[in-house]
Every structure is written in structure tokens, then in C-alpha cells.
Amino acid sequence: MDFRYLGNSGLKVSEISYGNWITHGSQVENEQAKACVKAALDAGITTFDTADVYANTKAEVVLGEALEGVRRESVEVFTKVYWPTGPGGPNDAGLSRKHIHESINGSLKRLKTDYVDLYQAHRFDTETPLEETMEAFADVVRSGKALYIGVSEWTAEQLQEGHRLARELRIPFVSNQPQYNMLWRVIEGEVVPASEELGIGQVVFSPIAQGVLTGKYKPGEQPPAGSRATDENGGANFIGRFLTDDVLTRVQELKPIADEVGLSLAQLAIAWVLQNPNVSSAITGASRPEQVAENVKASGVKLEDAQLKRIDETLGGIVERDPAKTAQNSPQTRPGS
Known part of the structure; x- marks a missing residue:
């Protein structure tokens, strides 16, 4: 396993991290x-990413139990706050001071730890003054409950303003967690340049596009039984936009490139996101232990410029690059409002 710095901080993270978005507490049995x-x-993975909203707090519980007995200093635990949790009351979502403080306390109990290495705003809250949010994060850091602050799916402008306030408050704002893969590159135009200037690293999710870039979905065929595309409770709504014959055909055409570098299609997809120097870590999930072992083989792989060009030529116009998609994928009002 290779390691990278998280943004311009001194914290090193495994360049492939483990996330439990729609598996722990829902799709996969606890054991x-x-x-x-x-x-x-x-x-060799040391970095573990979760969120309070995953399986309505159950994913944090499972991760906390799974890491019990592991030397705390040897792992980096990330979690997030924003989406509704609990019964969905008026203050059970968002980035208000109240919700942030109650959420970090709940997350620490579930994760069985005194602190998290990174506490992330899971989206931008349009209904809370950004000053209030950043001051609450500063309180969390100064109380020792989080070491670093990050965000998820913020626009370039939101990153810039949040980082300015963080500097004033003297707290380490070091990361952004966006969706990023061969098919979805919307961060490249604005978010990545702004992040590079600010010293913010990307901790990317869905590097294999919810499974589409594994090649298991074939054009003209029904999704395999038991796959994410057939799970109405945990994945079908996220993956649907990629399940067109044009996309699936072009993904199959990536196979010769993967063969050339001795990788599976999934490993090629993970290695591809790691070629971006602004990426600190790529989050991968798994429903079986052998998937984890396969994913980590993408660590340390160097793709040649000619191979990257062939990937671009193969995928062609199906790649989504519109920077506006970042803002469009975030709620315009706080959930539950």
C-alpha cells in the first residue's frame, strides 16, 4: 500500500481507503x-470512511465494532455530518451548531473512539450561515473530537469561502470528498484547480462508478442478479445514469487496456483516479473480503500517458465534465425542511 498526504497537511492516508456507504448495516451482514x-x-489500508447517515447510524456502529481492538493511532477514521439522522426532526439535519455538536458526540459513541481524524460536512448547507458552521467545526477541533476538517461535494466557490473562514479560525480544512471516476469528471474544471491552490486534497468516492467500471454490466443484458443495479434499497438509484448501452459498450472496450497493464477493469478504474495528483485517496467498498484484496492491487500503479490517452479516446463523449453538476447534485434546501 502506498500512502499520500491529505491535502497539504502532515497526515498520511492510505491511497486506497475503505468506505461503508451502502454496505455496512444494510446490504451486508455484520460479520x-x-x-x-x-x-x-x-x-495495508489504514483509512476508513463512514458517515452518520449511512444506514441511519448503523454503519458507524458496525465500523466501530470492526475496529475494536485495533491500535487507534494506526488507523485514520473519517466520518461526516449533514444528512438527516434519527427520527428526522427539524434539527436532525444540516450544519447548524446544534446538529454538528450533537452529531459528533453520537458518531464518537458509535465508533467507540474519543476522536475522528477527519470530520466532514457531507454537503453544503444553504440554510445555515457558513460562519456558524465553521465556528462549530472549530469548536469540535479545539475540543479534541476531530483533528482535521473536510467537506463533500462543495463547489469551488464554497471551498474558497470555507477555507478563508477556516484560516481565520486557525483550523485545518484539508479535504473534499467528491464523486470522481473515468465517467464522472466534473471536478476537473473548477474544483481541482481551486483545491490545488488552497491545499485541499480529494478523497474520492465511487472510483468504479458503483460497479459499472468493473465490466460486469453488459450492453443489451439485464443486470446480474444481486448486483447493486437490482438493489432498490441501496444502489439502483445511484447507478442508473450509467446503465446505457453506449456507456456499457465503451466500458467493455477498455478491457484491452486493462489487460495490457495486467489489471482487471476495476483495478484500472481505481488506478486511473490515483493518477490525479490532487487525489489523496480513493474510497472503495466491498461486500466480500476478496474484493478488498483485489482493489488494493491498484495501489502504486503508474499508467503511461499513452494509456491515459487511449482511455479518453475509448470513452469519448460519454464522459460527464460539466462543473455545474457539483452544485446540481447538492440539495438546494436542507433535507427535511
Whole structure:
């Protein structure tokens, strides 16, 4: 496993991290989930990403139990706040001072730890003054409950303003967590340049496009039984936009490139996002321990410029690059409002 700095901080993270977005506490039984975490540790992964909203707090519980007994200083634990949790009351979502403080306390209990290495705003809250949000994050840092602050799916302008306030408050704002993969490159035009200037690193999710870039979905065929595309409770709504014959055909045409570098299509997809120097880590999930072992083989892979060009030529016009998609994918009003 190779390691990278998280943004311009001194914190090193495994360049492939383990996330439990729609698996732990929902799709995967607890014992299987714990086996996946053990496989991640065995493979050299030290960075684990979760959120309070995943399976309505259950994912944090599973991760906390899975990491119990592991030397705390040897792992980096990330979690997030914003989306509704609990019964969905008027203050059970967003980035208000109240919700942030109640959420970090709940996350720490579930994760069985005194602090998280990175606490992230899971989206931008249009209904809370940004000053209030950043001051609450500053309180969390100064109380020792989080070491660093990050965000997820913020626009370039939101990153700039948040970073300005963080500097004034003297707290380390070091990361952004966007969706990023061969098919979805909307951060490249504005978010990445702004992040490079600010010293913010990307911790990217969905590097294999929810499974589409594994090649298991074939054009003209029904999705395999038991795959994410057939799971109405945990994935079908996220993956649907990629399940067109044009996309699936072009993904199959990536196979010769993967073969050339001795990788599976999934490994090629993970290696591809790691070619971006602004990416600090690529979050991968798993429903089986053997998937973890396969994913980590993408660590340390160097793709040649000619191979990257062939990937671009193969995918052609199906790649989404519109920077406006970042803002469009965030709620315009606080959930539950």
C-alpha cells in the first residue's frame, strides 16, 4: 500500500481507503462487514470512511465494532455530518451548531473512539450561515473530537469561502470528498484547480462508478442478479445514469487496456483516479473480503500517458465534465425542511 498526504497537511492516508456507504448495516451482514474490514487492515489500508447517515447510524456502529481492538493511532477514521439522522426532526439535519455538536458526540459513541481524524460536512448547507458552521467545526477541533476538517461535494466557490473562514479560525480544512471516476469528471474544471491552490486534497468516492467500471454490466443484458443495479434499497438509484448501452459498450472496450497493464477493469478504474495528483485517496467498498484484496492491487500503479490517452479516446463523449453538476447534485434546501 502506498500512502499520500491529505491535502497539504502532515497526515498520511492510505491511497486506497475503505468506505461503508451502502454496505455496512444494510446490504451486508455484520460479520461479513467485519471480515471486509479485517481484509482491509490485512491489505495495508489504514483509512476508513463512514458517515452518520449511512444506514441511519448503523454503519458507524458496525465500523466501530470492526475496529475494536485495533491500535487507534494506526488507523485514520473519517466520518461526516449533514444528512438527516434519527427520527428526522427539524434539527436532525444540516450544519447548524446544534446538529454538528450533537452529531459528533453520537458518531464518537458509535465508533467507540474519543476522536475522528477527519470530520466532514457531507454537503453544503444553504440554510445555515457558513460562519456558524465553521465556528462549530472549530469548536469540535479545539475540543479534541476531530483533528482535521473536510467537506463533500462543495463547489469551488464554497471551498474558497470555507477555507478563508477556516484560516481565520486557525483550523485545518484539508479535504473534499467528491464523486470522481473515468465517467464522472466534473471536478476537473473548477474544483481541482481551486483545491490545488488552497491545499485541499480529494478523497474520492465511487472510483468504479458503483460497479459499472468493473465490466460486469453488459450492453443489451439485464443486470446480474444481486448486483447493486437490482438493489432498490441501496444502489439502483445511484447507478442508473450509467446503465446505457453506449456507456456499457465503451466500458467493455477498455478491457484491452486493462489487460495490457495486467489489471482487471476495476483495478484500472481505481488506478486511473490515483493518477490525479490532487487525489489523496480513493474510497472503495466491498461486500466480500476478496474484493478488498483485489482493489488494493491498484495501489502504486503508474499508467503511461499513452494509456491515459487511449482511455479518453475509448470513452469519448460519454464522459460527464460539466462543473455545474457539483452544485446540481447538492440539495438546494436542507433535507427535511
